Amino acid sequence: MSVFDDTHISLAHGNGGRFMRELIEDIFAKHLGNDELDINADAAAITIPENTVPMLTTDGFIVQPLEFPGGDIGSLAVHGTVNDLAVSGARALYLSLNAIIEEGLEIKCLDRLIASLGHAAKQAGVKIVAGDTKVTPRGHGGGLYLATTGFGVRDKNLNLGIHKIQAGDRVVVSGPIGDHGIAVMLAREAFDLKGDVKSDNGCVWPLTSALLDLDGLRFMRDPTRGGLAMVCNEIAKTSGLDIVLQEAAIPVREQVQSVCEILGYDPYYLACEGRVVAVLSPEDAQKALAIWQDILGGDGAQIIGTVQEGSGQKDAGQVILETPIGGTRVLDELEDDPLPRIC
């Protein structure tokens, strides 16, 4: 017997019995199997390298559509969580995976998505050691929702954080922003727009790990939900410092810019899934730029702004965009303007 004897997911695939066992064996274990994944165990023992600080992070994924140019919910579920560890300076070692599958999902589609997840995990060097699947009735899901929790380790002496940022520091971004947001939006075909923008969906550990030896590295973050604008706002609100961004220096692909203009979106709020925003001392920002431009995935890196003394009041820090014609515009915290589900 095999789960492929059926064509679509039924509630029986979630009932704890034979159908569920086949689903887990024929799809999840097949694509995610490794020597530490025991599908019959309640909990998995893991190994932690000496002299490291263990770190946990978690992320949920509800992107629609499930597959889009440059990726799918499976690879996204690996990268989203691995990247949260990576920007903390931690190398991801293990992942747990929750799948909430909607009755009626095509089994071949689930197979593709979990294969993609397994491939992304392998590429990122992370092992799936625990998992759970649930099946929701038709009309109570989005085909597939995923949640991953990542367990990683960082060096004991690493000290990064917004508290380390000072006036004069530079803001660097590892590549063009907004590709993921626009790729997903176009894949929905809701606006009758076509384009060949691909999501930047990818693992950023090669980028972040390359900067860890720079003494002037203060802080890193991946600009996902809320985009570059929200990362900068978080820095500004937390530190009380202002972030001044040079619009002309921020890399945005022409196609992304055009779609944004047509739809009235601001690219600075669009999600990326394979980019890093880093804050460094001026000298090390130059070094970081050179390092990234030599790495696959970092060739579009740019220094895009400067940290400045603000009003000095905590919570009063602002993100200011200087336009090419010399004007300025404040990039506020996102209000109740729902962006599509893109992560």
Add this chain to the structure above:
Amino acid sequence: MSVFDDTHISLAHGNGGRFMRELIEDIFAKHLGNDELDINADAAAITIPENTVPMLTTDGFIVQPLEFPGGDIGSLAVHGTVNDLAVSGARALYLSLNAIIEEGLEIKCLDRLIASLGHAAKQAGVKIVAGDTKVTPRGHGGGLYLATTGFGVRDKNLNLGIHKIQAGDRVVVSGPIGDHGIAVMLAREAFDLKGDVKSDNGCVWPLTSALLDLDGLRFMRDPTRGGLAMVCNEIAKTSGLDIVLQEAAIPVREQVQSVCEILGYDPYYLACEGRVVAVLSPEDAQKALAIWQDILGGDGAQIIGTVQEGSGQKDAGQVILETPIGGTRVLDELEDDPLPRIC
């Protein structure tokens, strides 16, 4: 501003902006806050006690209705994961939490559920150190889905597993089975049945940790999805041994039994959320029984069966129920008989 200025969840509560920050601060951080939860951090550093084996496990929760006699999806999301660690002999230390919230959920209801989750975590001695929330459009969820990943530690010398089970061992259950399944079913009011059965939803670490010093302890599991029958089937299929259960010895509440008879359910397949099935040597089974009967939550414990040499073939192990009138019935692996969503 507060999230309680609104009455229901909107898509804006998931967009990464101010509304989402208010939701996280006013509900999640309020109820789950602890000194290691930093809602602004990408990943949380955790501490692992020396001479322990770290363990990971994960579970998803889609129960309907969200609140039921004896519990709710919030407390369930703590106990489900803490218990998977507990039956592995591991004390839960940290949890990550994923919430997938459906647009339209009443904010007061979410507040109650997360308060309950926070309370259960405190009771179980586990800290929530990482979290993520997503909002799905109306009609693409079940109000609230949760996923938790648990990180715990067990003693380095502990060695439990199905491989340790031998013919002659006894099967012990910590209390009446099926309470959770029936409580949730009645809460749905789908069958026009009434009753005051409460879910057994609870943390089993006090029960499992009390047995860890018994040399004759072979294996423990919590009978959730698929119930007692599936736990016994897993043992039988994995070991090739037969499990012979005495129907008269299996504790089932009268009300649970009656509802099962009316609806044609078999109580042995119903989910529990606060029970443990343990396999021990005959001598230590008696000791375990005495230990459990002295612990709150274990006072209904019973020795319910014996492990016997089967045909000797792996995968051929059977679960045999001996009825009070001297007959026998095989409890097969659950087939495509979808039980309601009760965990």
